Amino acid sequence: MKNTIRQVFHSPKFLVGFCIFVVILLTIIIYPLINPGNPLQMIGLGTFAKPGTYVSLYDSINTETSTLKLPDADEKRVASALSAEDKVNMVNWFVAAGVSIEGLNVNDTEALIELWKANYDTAVKPSGMTKAMRNYYARLNESINASANSEELTVTEPDESTGEPVEKAKIAKTDYVNVGDVTNVKTLPLGTDNFGRDTLKELVSACGTSIRIGLIAGTVATLIGLLLGLLGGYLGGVVDDIVMFFTNIFTVIPSFVLLILISNSINQDQRGATTVALVIGLTSWVWTARSVRSQVISLRNRDHVNLSRLSGHSLPRIILTDILPYIASYVVMAFILQVSSGILAEAQLSLLGLGPKTTEVPTLGLMMNWAMLYSAHLNGSWWAYFPVILTIAFISFSLNLMNTGLDQVFNPTLRD
Amino acid sequence: MKGYRKYFGKKILWLVITFIAALLLNFILPRLMPGDPVAAMTAKQAKGLSEASAVKAIYDNYAREFGTNKPITEQFFTYVGNLAHGDMGTSFSQYPRKVSDIISDAILWTICLQFPAIIIGWFLGNLLGALAAYIRKGFDKVLMPLTLFFSSIPAFGMAVILLVVFAINLKVAPISGGYGFDMLPNFSWNFVLSVIQHYQLPFWSIVLVSIGGQAVGMRSMSIYELNADYVKYARFLGIKDKKVVGYVFRNAMLPQVTGLALSIGTMVGGALVAEIIFSYPGLGTTIYQGIAMADYPLISGATLIITIMVLIATFVLDIIYGFIDPRVKAAQFE
Numbered sequence: 001m002k003n004t005i006r007q008v009f010h011s012p013k014f015l016v017g018f019c020i021f022v023v024i025l026l027t028i029i030i031y032p033l034i035n036p037g038n039p040l041q042m043i044g045l046g047t048f049a050k051p052g053t054y055v056s057l058y059d060s061i062n063t064e065t066s067t068l069k070l071p072d073a074d075e076k077r078v079a080s081a082l083s084a085e086d087k088v089n090m091v092n093w094f095v096a097a098g099v100s101i102e103g104l105n106v107n108d109t110e111a112l113i114e115l116w117k118a119n120y121d122t123a124v125k126p127s128g129m130t131k132a133m134r135n136y137y138a139r140l141n142e143s144i145n146a147s148a149n150s151e152e153l154t155v156t157e158p159d160e161s162t163g164e165p166v167e168k169a170k171i172a173k174t175d176y177v178n179v180g181d182v183t184n185v186k187t188l189p190l191g192t193d194n195f196g197r198d199t200l201k202e203l204v205s206a207c208g209t210s211i212r213i214g215l216i217a218g219t220v221a222t223l224i225g226l227l228l229g230l231l232g233g234y235l236g237g238v239v240d241d242i243v244m245f246f247t248n249i250f251t252v253i254p255s256f257v258l259l260i261l262i263s264n265s266i267n268q269d270q271r272g273a274t275t276v277a278l279v280i281g282l283t284s285w286v287w288t289a290r291s292v293r294s295q296v297i298s299l300r301n302r303d304h305v306n307l308s309r310l311s312g313h314s315l316p317r318i319i320l321t322d323i324l325p326y327i328a329s330y331v332v333m334a335f336i337l338q339v340s341s342g343i344l345a346e347a348q349l350s351l352l353g354l355g356p357k358t359t360e361v362p363t364l365g366l367m368m369n370w371a372m373l374y375s376a377h378l379n380g381s382w383w384a385y386f387p388v389i390l391t392i393a394f395i396s397f398s399l400n401l402m403n404t405g406l407d408q409v410f411n412p413t414l415r416d
Numbered sequence: 417m418k419g420y421r422k423y424f425g426k427k428i429l430w431l432v433i434t435f436i437a438a439l440l441l442n443f444i445l446p447r448l449m450p451g452d453p454v455a456a457m458t459a460k461q462a463k464g465l466s467e468a469s470a471v472k473a474i475y476d477n478y479a480r481e482f483g484t485n486k487p488i489t490e491q492f493f494t495y496v497g498n499l500a501h502g503d504m505g506t507s508f509s510q511y512p513r514k515v516s517d518i519i520s521d522a523i524l525w526t527i528c529l530q531f532p533a534i535i536i537g538w539f540l541g542n543l544l545g546a547l548a549a550y551i552r553k554g555f556d557k558v559l560m561p562l563t564l565f566f567s568s569i570p571a572f573g574m575a576v577i578l579l580v581v582f583a584i585n586l587k588v589a590p591i592s593g594g595y596g597f598d599m600l601p602n603f604s605w606n607f608v609l610s611v612i613q614h615y616q617l618p619f620w621s622i623v624l625v626s627i628g629g630q631a632v633g634m635r636s637m638s639i640y641e642l643n644a645d646y647v648k649y650a651r652f653l654g655i656k657d658k659k660v661v662g663y664v665f666r667n668a669m670l671p672q673v674t675g676l677a678l679s680i681g682t683m684v685g686g687a688l689v690a691e692i693i694f695s696y697p698g699l700g701t702t703i704y705q706g707i708a709m710a711d712y713p714l715i716s717g718a719t720l721i722i723t724i725m726v727l728i729a730t731f732v733l734d735i736i737y738g739f740i741d742p743r744v745k746a747a748q749f750e
Binding site for chain 2: 253256354
């Protein structure tokens, strides 16, 4: 046993897969300690806040400021006030007003603004331009000038008794606060999802739930498959016929269809993560049963088994001591694959809308489902779905690698 | 010919048995729902209705349509009898369309998308796996983990990635649907072109995912065969390497055909979910809509059709296998 384990850990493939899996597990355990709290808490109003660090505007006004005179601050400010559409409209104005735009690049904001300041005049009325359009350009001009001039902003607070605005603070353009000094700063490395929940926190928690679902489904499937395979293979006769009958049927009927039918029959309120895991386990035992049975048949008439039988050992004892150890390696490998396909099955079910109840726990499939329902993939919110896909891929990759590694250890012909 | 007849007879018998089992499961599982399904459906449909007689009318209507007021055996035979006439009931969500109409609209899309994709994925995967096994060094070391990683990406994940990269960022393919939203299905050149454009992304997402799994399997199989005694013996005899390799891959292919027959159900399941991402007008999207609208007749009809599709595909593969593997024939004479 000890020797086998040492041999397994010498396989580079197994080791890499194992390490990836352990890193994932450690993240699931450690991250909630660093960042505690309910992963389903909706911290943001509105959908899909971008990843990044969020600084409280309110608190930063009350924070001590220092003056920094950065040379390109004004230019940046003006540039960020202009949308891509504004830039195109500016070029349109130049064309309409007959200003030469030779050599101008729309993306070169600096040159664009320079040209604008030099040429724009409210009095100019290019022919064919509507009044609404002219007003738009006037507003655009104002906002460009406003971001460029050096006035201060005044923060006011309504007076408690009169309701009159009272000046509270003045903010100069050169005022900066140190992010470290601001009381409320929140870093959301993966932004928020459609409900305004911290995506990273949710993802870590979902990863844990999904692995748990995979483990439960894998255990159930392996136990059922092992039991049926052992019984059918060892006892033979009628028992074997019955086992084979059901195994043959369920090999051909797609388990995904059964999953849809069963999950659809359970009300959404009763569909917890564990229930879904059990249902997945109940529909995916066929492979294990088939292979265990065929291996047991080849073992059944080996000498040591016959000897054990002649010695009058009981059936459980023969199975436990004379047969199980020989198929253990195979069962472990099958279990690993079951875990991986269980996680995938949950994700697919959830995408169809048959996953666990949403309000209780997050799962990888549910996160994916909500991201798709809110069109995260169409509106560019990559943080809502891409990390989920990557996580699923890494979990199955690590499990598959472990499986391949084990395969090479136990089947010497496959070794590199 | 006697051996073949026995082999095919057995396969046909199993086809019939599994078909009956599928019918039974499709019939029984939705009826195992805790509580009264008709009451649950009535509650959903009658939301907002306060008049008791209206609710009662809805309940009675459903009870009659599903025949839930009759004994279960009678219900089963009515169900089978209706199916024999191609009647799968009326859809709730697209009332008054028949379920069989909705499914017959969707089924061609699914078949044309999934079967070519699965077969091409299977073929390319086997080619890649065989190459990896034959070349081994370097090629094998780099390609193997990469293929394994690719096969670990779920089909829907691949679908989303392709969609975002090619349809949204590069804008070289349409975002969703089976044909342009401004068209009606017809046989004009424009329509066919639009269908082909919409076909690309769903097709490649299924192909890419199935390549990985097949390649890994084929590689193991080929390595097994390359190390077999008959290969060594053939090499000792001085038979040309090319010829030996030909034999090896033919032998390694056989279990891969069985593998395809056994895994086609899983692949179809994954591909159905990938359809949803593209809103492809196939059975996957139909089931998705059925689930969202609690349309029980539609879900039950669609799952039955998918099961039958998979049963037939497996059966055809079994028959092909019988023809290409001489051992099947030999085994019949034992």
